[in-house]
Amino acid sequence: AAKASGRNCVRLFDPNDPQSSDESENVAALLKIAIDQHLVSLVYQPIRNVASGRVDAVEALMRLRMLDGTAVTPSLFIPVAERTGAILELGRWAIRTVCRELLVNDHVPVVSVNVSPLQLKTPGFAASVAAILGETGVGGGRLALEITEGLEMEMHSDILRCISDLKTLGIKIWLDDFGTGFAGLSWLRLIDFDTVKIDRSFLHDCGTPRGKAMLQDIIGLVRNRGHNILVEGVETDEQLRLMQEFRIDQVQGYYVGRPAPAETFTTPPPSDQRRARLMRPAG
Ligand code: C2E
Ligand code: MG
Ligand code: MG
Ligand code: MG
Numbered sequence: 001a002a003k004a005s006g007r008n009c010v011r012l013f014d015p016n017d018p019q020s021s022d023e024s025e026n027v028a029a030l031l032k033i034a035i036d037q038h039l040v041s042l043v044y045q046p047i048r049n050v051a052s053g054r055v056d057a058v059e060a061l062m063r064l065r066m067l068d069g070t071a072v073t074p075s076l077f078i079p080v081a082e083r084t085g086a087i088l089e090l091g092r093w094a095i096r097t098v099c100r101e102l103l104v105n106d107h108v109p110v111v112s113v114n115v116s117p118l119q120l121k122t123p124g125f126a127a128s129v130a131a132i133l134g135e136t137g138v139g140g141g142r143l144a145l146e147i148t149e150g151l152e153m154e155m156h157s158d159i160l161r162c163i164s165d166l167k168t169l170g171i172k173i174w175l176d177d178f179g180t181g182f183a184g185l186s187w188l189r190l191i192d193f194d195t196v197k198i199d200r201s202f203l204h205d206c207g208t209p210r211g212k213a214m215l216q217d218i219i220g221l222v223r224n225r226g227h228n229i230l231v232e233g234v235e236t237d238e239q240l241r242l243m244q245e246f247r248i249d250q251v252q253g254y255y256v257g258r259p260a261p262a263e264t265f266t267t268p269p270p271s272d273q274r275r276a277r278l279m280r281p282a283g
Helices: 018-034 074-084 086-103 117-121 125-136 157-168 184-190 209-224 237-245 273-279
Strands: 040-049 055-065 110-115 143-148 172-178 195-198 228-231
Touching: 018 055, 018 074, 018 086, 040 086, 055 074, 055 086, 074 086, 086 110, 086 117, 086 125, 086 143, 110 172, 117 125, 117 157, 125 157, 157 172, 172 184, 195 209, 209 228
Parallel strands: 055 110, 110 143, 143 172, 172 195, 195 228
Antiparallel strands: 040 055
């Protein structure tokens, strides 16, 4: 998470640093006013289909600014929002914003939104998503929800029920950061994920024979189970070529595109109507 330590970012949360708890309290206070004060926004990162070369999905990533404009990194404010419960309102806001600012445009493909286990455990979550889809007129098939494979994510029957309700709405369920925790394999057994996102840490050493073999094993495991495979964190042309060689379905990373504001995706190239049509998902 070194990327977070830029000049305009608060430093990373360190639970052993006494100052960090103050910082976390400040962020907790900030989150309470963040929606009303327009301190939260979404940026979108393109996801490229390897076979077609087209952007066939984008991931929404939340951004938070302090009143003076300083950015707060998600690795700090998301855990705080989860702890205080603010993630529930922020999560609904994110899904509504994605529908309003992006999915109302017919040419925009699938948009994925990260969700926290707390949201999935909260009664009425699937119904609140259904209400947002109804209110914005967006088809459920254009929304994907990303669930992060985390250690803390216990096998919770409420979560499984919620996921099945979301799937009934046509919403796609993706597994994020696969390979980083112990829970992933259990989740693969229980949930029929549409897409599995292989964590970017697997790309770090894919230049070495060992690293490459490891990545190949993970890919084989996911592919044998019939999931769509997306590899995150593609940063170089060499890595992209390897993904082509491995017949990965989709890639995401700085080499494909950095997170960018909604406007980047809302205007289709006027000369390229055919491409816009092709990008629209079926159904
Ligand atoms: P994630 O869902 O795995 O998102 C991918 C993260 O990797 C993003 O960081 C993205 O900017 C970064 N990234 C993308 N491509 C590359 C690359 O090529 N190299 C490197 N080094 N990094 C890359 P970001 O935006 O800081 O978000 C961090 C995490 O915060 C996300 O990880 C996600 O778990 C969480 N998050 C972000 N937005 C939301 C949200 O709206 N709701 C929830 N619950 N969590 C969110
Ligand atoms: Mg994600
Ligand atoms: Mg995630
Ligand atoms: Mg991820």
